[in-house]
Amino acid sequence: MITLKNFKQVEKMREAGHLLYDVMQKLRGAVKPGMTTAALDAYAEELIRRNHAEPSFLNYHGFPKSICASVDDKVVHGIPSDDEILQEGSILSVDCGLVLDGWQADSAFTVGIGDISPEKQKLIEVTQKCFFEGARQAVDGARVGDVGAAVQELAEKNGYGVIRSLTGHGIGRSMHEDPSVPNYGEKGRGVRLRSGMTMAIEPMIAMGDYNVVQLSDGWTVVTRDGSVCAHYEHTIAVTDGLPEILTLPDFDWASYVPASGGDD
Ligand code: MG
Numbered sequence: 001m002i003t004l005k006n007f008k009q010v011e012k013m014r015e016a017g018h019l020l021y022d023v024m025q026k027l028r029g030a031v032k033p034g035m036t037t038a039a040l041d042a043y044a045e046e047l048i049r050r051n052h053a054e055p056s057f058l059n060y061h062g063f064p065k066s067i068c069a070s071v072d073d074k075v076v077h078g079i080p081s082d083d084e085i086l087q088e089g090s091i092l093s094v095d096c097g098l099v100l101d102g103w104q105a106d107s108a109f110t111v112g113i114g115d116i117s118p119e120k121q122k123l124i125e126v127t128q129k130c131f132f133e134g135a136r137q138a139v140d141g142a143r144v145g146d147v148g149a150a151v152q153e154l155a156e157k158n159g160y161g162v163i164r165s166l167t168g169h170g171i172g173r174s175m176h177e178d179p180s181v182p183n184y185g186e187k188g189r190g191v192r193l194r195s196g197m198t199m200a201i202e203p204m205i206a207m208g209d210y211n212v213v214q215l216s217d218g219w220t221v222v223t224r225d226g227s228v229c230a231h232y233e234h235t236i237a238v239t240d241g242l243p244e245i246l247t248l249p250d251f252d253w254a255s256y257v258p259a260s261g262g263d264d
Pocket residue numbers: 095096097106107108202233
């Protein structure tokens with residue numbers, strides 16, 4: 001069931017989203033070669049609790065940490081560890097969620113560790129662009145397939161694989177609500193979007209093939225062909241105009257430059 005949020009509820013989600021943005025900015029700034037992913041996780045939990053919020057990933061279906069830390073061929077759900085030391089040249093996706101006053105926010109970014117190859121840098125940038133191309137389709141009256149089609153078109157134009165088996169999702173009082181928001185699809189197909197819907201849009205884009213496998217830890221998802229993968233996610237609210245990106249307070253669609261050829 002899809003739950004529409006009223007003005008006051010979106011306002012609560014905005015507060016949660018803006019707090020998560022602050023947390024993510026600090027995490028991004030903290031990432032450096034030699035750091036363990038467990039240290040980054042501890043910092044995330046401290047930042048969230050310091051601001052009177054709760055880390056929503058911690059104990060979610062038994063997940064043991066407050067962030068997912070996924071290096072290189074790990075797609076998502078990597079478990080932070082004291083044994084995992086960030087190495088120069090790798091890329092790291094950090095996925096984090098929090099709940100503030102009963103309302104959820106969910107966001108992820110991918111960042112290079114020190115100097116990275118131009119190929120990895122391009123993957124990160126295209127994955128971010130895929131998010132924005134998808135998100136700008138999320139307007140009242142559009143279809144969820146419009147979002148996925150836009151993500152897929154830009155990713156595949158760059159020769160990348162769009163992960164199929166993991167998707168974005170509605171979000172609100174629960175981290176995962178209806179509808180499911182795939183990163184592929186057909187324009188004009190799927191659930192109709194309405195003002196007041198709140199969703200996490202989260203392209204997971206691989207340099208190679210889109211097939212994934214889950215590791216024996218029961219969480220970590222890796223690409224089957226070992227290719228490097230990036231992930232970028234924000235929580236958005238569908239409005240009467242272009243969507244509000246709740247986890248990116250300073251963003252303004254007026255200054256957004258669309259991907260060339262990414263639209264009709
Ligand atoms: Mg997430």
